[in-house]
Amino acid sequence: MKLTIKQPILMEHLNYVIRGISNKNLIPILNCIKFELTNDGLYLMSTDNEISIKTFIDKKDIENIDICGTIVVSGRYIYEIIKKLPNEAINIEEVVDSKLSITTTNSSFQLNCNDASEFPSLELEDNKTPIIIQKKLFKTIINQTIFATSNQESRPILTGINFHIEGDYLQCIATDSYRLAKKTIKIHNPMTDIIDIVIPTKNISELIKLFNDDDDSIEIHIFSNKVIFKFNDIIMMSRLINGTYPDTSKLIPETFEIDLQVNLSDFYDAIDRASLLTNEADKNTIKLESHGNDITISSNIPEIGNVVEKIMVENKNNQDIKIAFSSKYMMDALKSFGSTDVDLLFNGEIKPIILKSSSSDDLIQLILPIRTY
Amino acid sequence: MKLTIKQPILMEHLNYVIRGISNKNLIPILNCIKFELTNDGLYLMSTDNEISIKTFIDKKDIENIDICGTIVVSGRYIYEIIKKLPNEAINIEEVVDSKLSITTTNSSFQLNCNDASEFPSLELEDNKTPIIIQKKLFKTIINQTIFATSNQESRPILTGINFHIEGDYLQCIATDSYRLAKKTIKIHNPMTDIIDIVIPTKNISELIKLFNDDDDSIEIHIFSNKVIFKFNDIIMMSRLINGTYPDTSKLIPETFEIDLQVNLSDFYDAIDRASLLTNEADKNTIKLESHGNDITISSNIPEIGNVVEKIMVENKNNQDIKIAFSSKYMMDALKSFGSTDVDLLFNGEIKPIILKSSSSDDLIQLILPIRTY
Secondary structure, three states: OOEEEHHHHHHHHHHHHHHHHOOOOOOOOEEEEEEEOOOOOEEEEEEOOOOOEEEEEEEHOEEEEEEEEEEEEEEHHHHHHHHHHOOOOEEEEEEEEOEEEOOOOOEEEEEEEHHHOOOOOOOOOOOOOOEEEEEHHHHHHHHEEEEEEEOOOOOOOEEEEEEEOOOEEEEEEEEEOEEEEEEEEEHHHHHOOEEEEEEEHHHHHHHHHHOOOOEEEEEEEEEOOEEEEEEEEEEEEEEOOOOOOOOOOOOOOOOOOOEEEEEEEHHHHHHHHHHHHHHHHOOOEEEEEOOOOOOOOEEEEOOOEEEEEEEEEEEOOOOOOEEEHHHHHHHHHOOOOOOOEEEEOOOOOOEHHHHEOOOOEEEEEEEEOOOOO | OOOEEHHHHHHHHHHHHHHOOOOOOHHHHEEEEEEEEEEOOOEEEEOOOOOOOOEEEEEOOOOEEEOOOOEEEEHHHHOOOHHHHHEEEEEEEEEEOEEEEEEEEOOEEEEEEEEEHOOOOOOOOOOOOOOEHHHHHHHHHOOOOOHHHHOOOOOOHHHEEEEEEEEEEEEEEEOOOEEEEEEEEEEEOEEEEEEEEEEEEEHHHHHHHOOOOOOOEEEEEEEEOEEEEOOOOEEEEEEEEOOOOOOOOOOOOOOOOOEEEEEEEHHHHHHHHHHHHHHHHOEEEEEEEEOOOEEEEEEEOOOOEEEEEEEEEEEEEEOOEEEEEEEEHHHHHHHHHHHHHOEEEEEEOOEEEEEEOOOOOOOEEOOOOOOOO
16 A cells, blocks of 8 residues: 555544544454555545444545555554644555555654454445435434433433434434433435334434534435444444334323423523532422412522522413422423523423423423422 | 622632632631622632632722621632623622522522631731732743642652742742753842742642733732732732752753754654654653754654654754653643744753753753663
């Protein structure tokens, strides 16, 4: 393998593949990046068995392709070296004894290579009918749900986001069994089969970090045991979580006795301040009490002090509520809305609290109350 | 105590005094802030016995002073509460049962107070002849030396910066016994006595965080067991480290056999890249070798690879050197210079390496070599 490539171009693509490497992997080959140079361009690949990332630099972006070939080299070292090299052309060449030489005008590095044949083969083939979504929209729906996933390995199925596709509707659901986030969007290309998969939270969070700000779309190719995302010149594969995602469709009531429409930022700020006098050991519990259009939010830590916040709401059904919940969960849920107003919906102090934008039903947040009264 | 004050003004001053509180203090009163309201204005005070901070808000910046008085309240809680209150007037009032009430239009906090009489009395009186230095210059001399202090508690005297004042010269010295930083400046008001004190690194680092960007000066009042800094409306006191600072005046040679003038940024970048193939267990050792006006910098980790960097220098005495040193120490030292060129001065491979700006002698960095050849 021998090529000449400009530093910023190689760096951009190393920034992608480095995310496929978990630093602490005990299997040395999984800490490596594979360089595959063909006459079409340079492929970079990384995998930690959880996710795999492959990126492509077209020959038009490469100064010189001298000798095609494949090498496998420590990901962390090549990443740091290229990062610190100046913005100029870099010569990369496999030399005798499986060594990779990286040279610029003043710098000359030699890195020991690993055996290329030991690098796992990544099966990154396409599906016939991918789902196509604008990257920006995809990032939004992930950010609106991902925080509600569980980090408890005792129920692995809840440590991912459920993607449920029927016809031209995609539903993203996340729950840790104390709260639930559900976002529904319409997709442009209807699916003939029902799709129901769970993608690990960690992997999907790495995926959206790879997104740039352009308006391009992402292709999602779904298989029985993996999902492949394609966008720009990047392919990322994630494993799926095995198992059946719990049926959450009956958790969200159709009707509500109490409906308080609040200004999102006023309500958020009041919860945020009240949360100062809560503690984690006590589930960050705060109380909400409505009296017509006035609500009070209160909390206390006996040895420190107490707080009462007042805000005005629109009490649509003119029914009052006294309820307690986690301020942390409420703030997480509120942050997912982009609207000015949010409807807080209740059916009593021991029934789930539902949050919806006042203008749309596509995003629903559910929080279980805490019994204190 | 009862007053009304605008949120941004109180917050600015809480930002200062909060730095006098170490969160983990086992003595509850040392986690508190003391509010002392007089007809002249409001004093805020904090102390953790290592440092004490006192700040003053003039009556002209306070909306209403209703009842003078003193309260002592949890620093962390009052800080977080005021921080999250909106930009409006805040009513602060001591109410029955040693409670502090903090109210705005919509928020109402009550915090339990501590016994004001238990708060340590801070002796922050002035000295007759303070040293006066521009804050910006003071910050520069600290940043040029502080990194060379030791963090080993085995020799406490080296965990501070030595301030040595004779006549109108102030010398700041820091050393961890493997390297030394020494900065000399002229002060405007000569001292009649020789002053030689050691200020703890941690405290001086907190001090410069309190600086804003204005061109004002700082007054330094030195006592036998403490030092008091006065600037803007802030007074900070630090304890001194007991003991005699080692005499380092003979460590820096007068003459040098080898003098290599390097471009600071080129040399720094080369060291930075070479340091990628070093490791901490091996003291981040890199080698430098000169051949006339060419120098090579090299390092290696046998299982990973090696690197050779070349740069051009001006070999002033036309004498060559082969020497090894810590890349980390060299980078720390180089970062302290603001000049374009730096002179690397040597008297052989086992003698200290000296760094000076090519244009001035006021800053000297010394690094001990590592014996490898």
